[in-house]
Amino acid sequence: MTEDVMTENAGRVRNLFRHRVDHVPLPADEVRAHLADVAAPMLLLCAMHVTGDSALLDKYAKRVGRFEGPAQMLAVADEATEGTAGAPKEAALDPSARTELLELLVDELSAPEHGPYTAFTDDCETFQRMSQIATGAAFNEAHLGLNQEQAGFMAEQLYVSGAADGPEWLSLVIVGAGMGGLDAAVKAADRGISFEVFEKEGGIGGLWWTQRYPGVAVDTPTTNYSLSWEITPEWSRYYPNGSEYRSYLDGIADKYGIREKVSLNSEVTRMEWLEDEHVWELTVRSTIDGSIRIVQAATVLTAAGNLCRPSYPNVEGIDTFGGESIHSARWRDDVDLTGKRVGVVGVGAAGVQIVSEVAQVADQLTVFQRQAHWVLPNNVGDGSVSDHERWLRRNLPYYKNWQRLAGFAGLNFASWLMNQWDEAWVAEHPESANAVNAAMREQCLAYINETFADRPDLAARLTPDFPFGAKRPVRDPRDFEPGGYYWAYAQPHVNLVTSSISRVVPEGLVTVDGDIVELDVIIWCTGMTLDNLVTVDVLGRGGRQLRDDWADDSPWEGPRAYLGGTVPGFPNLFITDGPNTGVALGGGSHNYIAETMNHYILECIQMLRTSGARSIEVTLDAFNAYQEEIDRRQAKLMWANESKAHTYYRNKSGRAFFTQAFEVSEFWELNRQPSPEAFKFASPGDQQ
Numbered sequence: 001m002t003e004d005v006m007t008e009n010a011g012r013v014r015n016l017f018r019h020r021v022d023h024v025p026l027p028a029d030e031v032r033a034h035l036a037d038v039a040a041p042m043l044l045l046c047a048m049h050v051t052g053d054s055a056l057l058d059k060y061a062k063r064v065g066r067f068e069g070p071a072q073m074l075a076v077a078d079e080a081t082e083g084t085a086g087a088p089k090e091a092a093l094d095p096s097a098r099t100e101l102l103e104l105l106v107d108e109l110s111a112p113e114h115g116p117y118t119a120f121t122d123d124c125e126t127f128q129r130m131s132q133i134a135t136g137a138a139f140n141e142a143h144l145g146l147n148q149e150q151a152g153f154m155a156e157q158l159y160v161s162g163a164a165d166g167p168e169w170l171s172l173v174i175v176g177a178g179m180g181g182l183d184a185a186v187k188a189a190d191r192g193i194s195f196e197v198f199e200k201e202g203g204i205g206g207l208w209w210t211q212r213y214p215g216v217a218v219d220t221p222t223t224n225y226s227l228s229w230e231i232t233p234e235w236s237r238y239y240p241n242g243s244e245y246r247s248y249l250d251g252i253a254d255k256y257g258i259r260e261k262v263s264l265n266s267e268v269t270r271m272e273w274l275e276d277e278h279v280w281e282l283t284v285r286s287t288i289d290g291s292i293r294i295v296q297a298a299t300v301l302t303a304a305g306n307l308c309r310p311s312y313p314n315v316e317g318i319d320t321f322g323g324e325s326i327h328s329a330r331w332r333d334d335v336d337l338t339g340k341r342v343g344v345v346g347v348g349a350a351g352v353q354i355v356s357e358v359a360q361v362a363d364q365l366t367v368f369q370r371q372a373h374w375v376l377p378n379n380v381g382d383g384s385v386s387d388h389e390r391w392l393r394r395n396l397p398y399y400k401n402w403q404r405l406a407g408f409a410g411l412n413f414a415s416w417l418m419n420q421w422d423e424a425w426v427a428e429h430p431e432s433a434n435a436v437n438a439a440m441r442e443q444c445l446a447y448i449n450e451t452f453a454d455r456p457d458l459a460a461r462l463t464p465d466f467p468f469g470a471k472r473p474v475r476d477p478r479d480f481e482p483g484g485y486y487w488a489y490a491q492p493h494v495n496l497v498t499s500s501i502s503r504v505v506p507e508g509l510v511t512v513d514g515d516i517v518e519l520d521v522i523i524w525c526t527g528m529t530l531d532n533l534v535t536v537d538v539l540g541r542g543g544r545q546l547r548d549d550w551a552d553d554s555p556w557e558g559p560r561a562y563l564g565g566t567v568p569g570f571p572n573l574f575i576t577d578g579p580n581t582g583v584a585l586g587g588g589s590h591n592y593i594a595e596t597m598n599h600y601i602l603e604c605i606q607m608l609r610t611s612g613a614r615s616i617e618v619t620l621d622a623f624n625a626y627q628e629e630i631d632r633r634q635a636k637l638m639w640a641n642e643s644k645a646h647t648y649y650r651n652k653s654g655r656a657f658f659t660q661a662f663e664v665s666e667f668w669e670l671n672r673q674p675s676p677e678a679f680k681f682a683s684p685g686d687q688q
Contacts, residue, residue, distance in 0.1 A: 020116070020117075020119075021049070021117045021119075021397045021398060022116070022117070023111075023113075023114035023115075023116070023117065024395075025109075025110060025111060025112055025113075025114075026109050026110055026395060027110060028106050028107075028110040031105065031106045031109045031110055031395075032102070032106050034388060034391050034392060034395070034396075035102050035105060035106070035396075036102075038102075038392065038396070038399075039065075040063075040064035040065055040093055040097060040098040040101065041064045041065060041066060041133045041134070042134075042396075042399065042402060043064070043098065043101040043102060043105060044056060044057075044060050044061070044064050044097075044101055044133065045130055045133060045134060045398065045402050046105060046396050046397055046398060046399055046402075047101050047104050047105050047108075048118070048120065048126075048130065049117050049118055049119065049120070049397045049398045050105060050108045050109065050114075050117055050397055051104070051108060051118075052115070052117070052118035054120070054123065054126045057126065057129055057130070060097050060100075060101065061129070061133065063093070063094035063096075063097035064093060064094070064097055064098065064101070064133070065093035066133070066136050105396075109395070109396075117397045117398070119153050119154065119398070120153075121148050121153050121154045124141065124144055127144065127147075127148065127153075128140075128141070128144060130402075131143075131147055131405065131409075134402040134405055134406050135405060135406050135409040135410070136406075137409060137413075139409070139413075142665050142666070142669070143413075143665045145157075145668070145669070145672075146664065146665045146668045146669075147405055147408070147409075149228055149595075150228045150404070150405075150408055150592060150595075151228070151401045151402070151404045151405035151408060152228045152229065152231045152400075152401050152404060153398070153401055155229060156187075156229075156595070156599055157672075158191075158603070158606070159603060159672060159673040160603050160606040160607045160610065160673070160674070161610070162606060162609060162610030165192040166192070166609075167609070169298055169614065170193060170194065170298050170299070170605070170608070170609055171193075171194045171195065171196075171296075171297045171298050171299070172188055172193050172194065172195040172196075172297060172298070172299045172300070172301060172605065173195070173196055173197075173198065173268075173280070173282060173295065173297040173299070173300045173301070174188070174195055174196070174197045174198070174301050174303055175197075175198055175268050175300065175301070175302045175303060175304045176197075176198075176199060176206060176302065176303040176304035176305060177197050177199035177201075177204045177205070177206065177253070177258075177262050177264075177303075178204075178205060178206015178207055178208070178209075178249070178303065178304075178305060179206060179207075179208075179227070179249060179590060179591060179594055180206070180303035180305070180576045180577065180590070180593075180594035180597070180598065181197055181199070181206065181303035181304075182204070182227075182249060182252050182253060182258060183227055183303075183591075183594045183595055183598050184301050184303055184576065184594075184598040184601070184602070185197055185256075185258045185261060185262075186229075186252070186256045186258060187598055187599070187602055188602060189256065189257070189258070189261075191602060191605075191606065193602070193605065193609075195261060196261060196263065196295070196297070197258070197261050197262040197263065198262075198263050198266040198267070198268050198282075198284055198295075199262055199263065199264050199265075199266060200265070200266060200267035200268075200287055200304075201264065201265070201287075202264055202265055202287075203246075203250075203264065204249055204250055204253050204259070204262060204264075205245075205246045205249045205250065206249075206305060207305065207307075208242055208245045208246045208249060209246060210308075210329060210330075211242055211328070211329060211331075211350070212242060212331045212333070213328040213329075213331040213350060213353070213354055213523075214331075214337070214353075214354055214357035214358060215241075215353035215354055215356055215357035215477060215483075216241060216242035216350070216353060217237075217239050217240065217241045217242060217353060217477065218239050218240050218241075218242075218245050219239060219349055219353075219474060219475045219477075220239075220411070220589050221238055221239065221407050221411075222235045222237075222238065222239070222240055222245070223235075223238075223400070223403050223404045223407050224404060224407045224408050224411055224589055224591075225589050225590070225591060226248065226591060227252070227591055227594075227595065228404075228591070228595060230252055230255075231400055231401065231404060232248065233390055233393030233394045233400055234390065234393075235385055235390075236384065236385055237383045237384055237385060238380045238383050238384075238385060239380070239383050239475070239477075263284070265286055265287045265288045266284050266285070266286060266287070266293070267284065267285045267286075267287050268282050268283070268284055268285075268304075268536055269283050269284070269285050269535075269536060269537065270282065270283035270536065270537040270538075270539075271283075271300060271536060271537070271538050271539065271573075272537075272539040273539060273540050273541055273570065273571060273572075273573075274296075275541060275542075275684075276684060277296075277684060278298070278571070278572075278614040278615050278682070278683065278684045279296045279297060279298055280296065280297050280298070280299070280300045280572065280573070281294060281295070281296050282294070282295045282296070282297065282300070298572060298614070299572040299573075299574070299605055299608070300572065300573050300574065301574045301575075301576065301598075301601055302533065302565075302573075302574070302575045302576065302577075303576045303577070303594070303598075304531075304533070304577075305577050306530050306531055306532055306577050306582075306658075307527070307528035307529070307530060307531070307648075308528060308529075308531055308535075309528060309529040309531060309535070310327040310328075310329045310330055310524070310526075310528060310529070311526050311527045311528050311529045312327065312524055312526060313345070313501070313524075313526050315501055315502075315503060315504055316502070316503035316504070317503045317504040317505055318504045319504075320504055320505060320506055321504050321505070321506060321508070321519075321522055322506035322507065323508075323519060323520045323521055323522065324520065324521040324522070325521075325522045325524070326521070326522070326523055326524070327523075327524045327525075327526070328346075328350040328351070328354060328523060328524065328525045329350070329528060335521070337358055337361050337362050337521060338361045338362075339361075339362070339363045340362055340363060340364075340520040340521050341362070341363060341364040341366075341508075341518060341519050341520045341521070342358050342362040342364070342365050342366070342519065342520065342521045342522075342523065343365075343366045343367075343368060343508065343509055343517060343519040343521070343522045343523065344358065344365065344366070344367050344368065344523045344525055345368045345501065345509075345522065345523065345524050345525060345526055346368070346369075346370070346524065346525035346526045346527065347367065347369045347370075347371075347372070347373055347474075347525070348373065348472070348474065348525060348527055349472065349474050350525045350527075351367075351525035352373070352375065352474045352475075352476070352477070352485045353477055354523060354525055355367055355485055355488050355494075356476075356477045356478065356483055356484060356485045356487075356488055357483070358523070359482075359487070359488035359491055359493075359494050360482050360483065362493070363493065364493050364495075365488070365491075365493060365494045365495070366494075366495045366497055366509075366517050366519070367488075367489075367494065367495070367496050367497065368497050368501055368509065369461070369496060369497065369498050370500070370646065371464065371471075371645070371646050372461065372462050372463060372464045372465075373464060373471065373472075373473065373474050374440075374441070374444045374464050374468050374469070374473045374474070375444060375447065375448075375462075375473070375474055375475070375476050375485060375486070376443075376444060376447075376473055376474070376475045376476065377443075377444075377447045377476060377479075378475065378476045378477065378478055378479045378484070381479065382478070383477075383478075411589065412589075412592075412664045413663070413664070414436065415469070416663045416664065417434070417436040417437075418433065418434070418436050418437040418440055418468065418469050418638075419433070419437075419469065419637050419638050419639075420433065420434050420437075420636065420637065420638070421433050421434070421636055421637055421638050421640070421641045421642075422434040422435075425438075426641075431465075431467065432467045432468065433467045433469075433470075433638045433641075433642065437467055437468055437469065437638070440468045440469070441467065441468040444468060444473070445463065447476075447486075448462055448463055448486075451480055451486045451490075452486070452489075452490075455490075458489060458496065461496055461498050462486075462489070462496075464645075465644055466642060466644040466645040467638060467642055467645075469638065470638055470639070470642045470644070470645035470647065471645040471646065471647040471649070472647075497511060497517065499511040499512055499513045499515070500512045502514075504522075507519075508522075509522065527648070530648045530658070532550055532559045532579070533546060533547070533550075533575070534547050534550075538570070538573070540567075540569040540570035540571070540573070541569045541570070541571065541617075542569075544569045544570070546567065546570060549567065549569070550579075552651050552652045552653055556627075557651070557653050557655050558579070558651040558652075558653065558655055558657045559578075559579035559651075559657050560579050560580075560623075560627055560630075560657070561575060561578040561579050561580075562618045562622060562623045562626045562678070563600060563626065563670060563671055563674075565577075565578030565581070565597060565601070566604070566617070566618040566623075566679075567618065567623070568617065568618055568619070568620045568623050569617075570617070571615035571616060571617040571682070572608070572615050572616060572617075574601040574604065574605075576593075576594060576597040576598060576601065577593075577597075578597070579657050579658070580630050580634075580656075580657060580658070580659065580660060580661055581593050581597060581660055582649065582658040582659045582660060583660060592664065592668075593660075596667065596668050596671050597671065599671060599672070600671035600672075600674060603672075603673060603674050604616055604674045604679075607674055607676065607679075608681070611681045612681075612683075613681035613682055613683050614682065614683040614684060615681065615682045615683070616679050616680075616681055617679060617680050617682070618678060618679055619678060619679060619680055622675075622677070622678035622679070629661075630661045631655075633661035633662065634655075634656045634659070634661045637656070637659070637661065639656040639659050640655075640656045
């Protein structure tokens, strides 16, 4: 890519995604008061940005101590990571270093005038050393670009050169206006691509629009679970509730002018590739009046997600219940649980949050657990972010970026280690996958046993029989207090049932043991149907049906795609939540996948834009080679080897089709720049 094109592209991105931090003079006393309890390593990092002086590293790095963050567990299996990460040497805290850095920041931040702050993104060695201070672990060069982008230090880098506008025939339909759809829309606008968004729900936000049950909240820290180009200091909680996260996504739609491009209550029910015109023809149904609209677009990007429709268990008599029966994903505000006999079926993420809330208001609560989940301790009290913390995030240059990177490192790289299947280890420790996995299991096991020391029977029923992370772990919304999940089970009016449900009767639920649990309300927390676009008729070249190709009994043995969701026989179709992109055990969180996939997809569209052709389609050779690599890598991971956990990560044939098979930085790098050799380009009239 030539320097002038890089400059042009980078300029376009910087105009939209503002990453520069400008100086705003602050009162010295205010700065000093707020920095009084900031950790010395963070003071050093921020002082470097403010002064632009990398020599501060040499002067203070060995004197500021170190963070003890989640990335520390990376050191547990250093040898297994092949040099991916290692623990730095211990450094003792020198109190005088902290005092000097604090006063340096007071002087700089209160100065009436100041030059621009330095991000250090062009100084790879310095940025890596700073990353080590922020995370407590040393990351090699392979993580550099990912860390800089995902921590919000720099905008995504564009690789495919060419015109920034047109041609007129190039149009894009984005299906879904959740996090992934919004990210795609903002980036498409930045690239000058004409687009329209169709959203079947009545508002923007995807999952965060539809999920409104009691206690609904983000269970991943929002320092990480947000878009890297829209990191906000304004979160009121470390794990914000659903309405606050919905407001965050709404704000993005307004800030970047996306709302007027979104057609709400518009469900795409059919997509057909028209070979003669080289366009997709979409059937869009109004969810309000059922009217039909036909739309044509050169390219389609599906960001509708996989888990969109409520899943109900196949239980006899499910429609015969005489009380209120409602799924967590279809909650209504008029459902009153106060003083009621409530049954909650399922203890996944929604079930845990609902149980925690309902236990405080119901007269009787019965929880029906098919399989126990690993539950992480709360560790943040009531979860509120203090005014002081928000001041730091707003005013201390790059403070929130380093916070994000530290959490990103802990969630992603450490959890990647937990997924590795160590045959020798499992032979001796069948309850875990490897040493790091065992350490996390022990942490959660200690939480159970300490909480229920006087109830070993209950502790046993709440202890999973599979390794940590074999299915998605959940987080206790509170400590052992009202609003906590484990607290709920300690209450006399809460009962845990582990027997399977046999049938539903007008009075309530009947277990396989023959016991009848009489109820006023049943809340089905039984998850979502894993759709993989099965609700949409997707007809590719020659009428080929994607649903058939992705069937479990097909030659492909279930859903498969190449990198950014491209499939042979389906030109100009891109799928963000495609097969083997699921983050599963914290492997990047959904925002990372959405950004990574959308970057790759839009680079492919840019490659089509400049090719002179009208369609782009992955070759069968590239597709097959990628599937072989996916299967080879999955064979070394937990989900392909552990079968006790009931999970949607595997299909009926047992193949792990949902989970990502690459370490996050490697997958990110694979999706930086599409290879023209992996695709075939065509125009109307070309022989196929």
